[in-house]
Amino acid sequence: MRSHTGGPFGRTLCAMITPFTAAGDLDLDAACRHASGLVADGCDGLVLSGTTGESPTTTDEEKTALLRAVREAVGAEIPIVAGVGSADTRHTVRLAREAEAAGADGLLVVTPYYSRPPQAAVEAHFLRVAEATGLGLMLYDIPGRTGTRIEPATLLRLAEHPRVLAVKDCSYDLLAATKVMARTSLAYYSGCEELNLPLYALGGAGYVSTVANVAPRQMRAVLDAFDSGDTAVAARLNGLTIGLVEAMMASGLPGTVTAKALLDAGPVREPLQPAGREATDGLRGLYEGLLAAAD
Numbered sequence: 001m002r003s004h005t006g007g008p009f010g011r012t013l014c015a016m017i018t019p020f021t022a023a024g025d026l027d028l029d030a031a032c033r034h035a036s037g038l039v040a041d042g043c044d045g046l047v048l049s050g051t052t053g054e055s056p057t058t059t060d061e062e063k064t065a066l067l068r069a070v071r072e073a074v075g076a077e078i079p080i081v082a083g084v085g086s087a088d089t090r091h092t093v094r095l096a097r098e099a100e101a102a103g104a105d106g107l108l109v110v111t112p113y114y115s116r117p118p119q120a121a122v123e124a125h126f127l128r129v130a131e132a133t134g135l136g137l138m139l140y141d142i143p144g145r146t147g148t149r150i151e152p153a154t155l156l157r158l159a160e161h162p163r164v165l166a167v168k169d170c171s172y173d174l175l176a177a178t179k180v181m182a183r184t185s186l187a188y189y190s191g192c193e194e195l196n197l198p199l200y201a202l203g204g205a206g207y208v209s210t211v212a213n214v215a216p217r218q219m220r221a222v223l224d225a226f227d228s229g230d231t232a233v234a235a236r237l238n239g240l241t242i243g244l245v246e247a248m249m250a251s252g253l254p255g256t257v258t259a260k261a262l263l264d265a266g267p268v269r270e271p272l273q274p275a276g277r278e279a280t281d282g283l284r285g286l287y288e289g290l291l292a293a294a295d
Helices: 028-040 060-074 089-102 119-132 152-158 174-183 193-201 216-227 231-249 255-263 277-294
Strands: 012-015 045-048 080-083 106-110 136-141 164-169 187-190 206-209
Touching (some): 028 060, 045 060, 060 080, 080 089, 089 119, 231 255, 255 277
Parallel strands (some): 012 206, 045 080, 080 106
């Protein structure tokens, strides 16, 4: 089993929300406060402009402004991975170059979605992005959203490129992840909170978590306990988080919506809709219960 020394972009990464003002504009002051708070509470890396950050509805200019502001807020020591994925390879390459210029440390690149390209085209897409900048890539494998997974054989080939460094894994296939980790140096980050601990125990590098927006210390405590050798405590702490994880990520509302409801972080952009009062009250009850149980 690999030792847990942290991956190339940290170990406990938050897939950060993008705060908006009441009028729906980018709220950079709130974003900087939130990013600084996440770092203070145990996140050792941030992912900006992922799906949790509402990347489908933010402009390229907003993505760049957000990255520059958060970089200044958290300083140079905290790795920032910029989401640059799209269904258009040329657009992805342009976003990658803009992210590099704005101060990103790495790039989160999702499989091109909807068009369902074959594996040779998926591989070519990632290689085009890898060649476009000097930054390392975190490949985002989430077939439930994109319609296309990154097959293990494709990952094995992509791992040969010096700038393909990591995978954000939402494939729900621990067998495939284990095989790829055994044959490559790719750092595997869990993108599904319920699998944070199992993937870490198999040698994963850590997680990229939406729930960490609201419970960064509690999510990190699970991995800290495992690293200390106390697997029973890690399992207990992991069990404490599950109710909130399920409510935020598997209740029928997107994680962006539930995180913003708990944080009062401004509206979401359409087509998303805010959580209703009943859903928000339920979330808050579970959240407060987690905080009380973890103290």
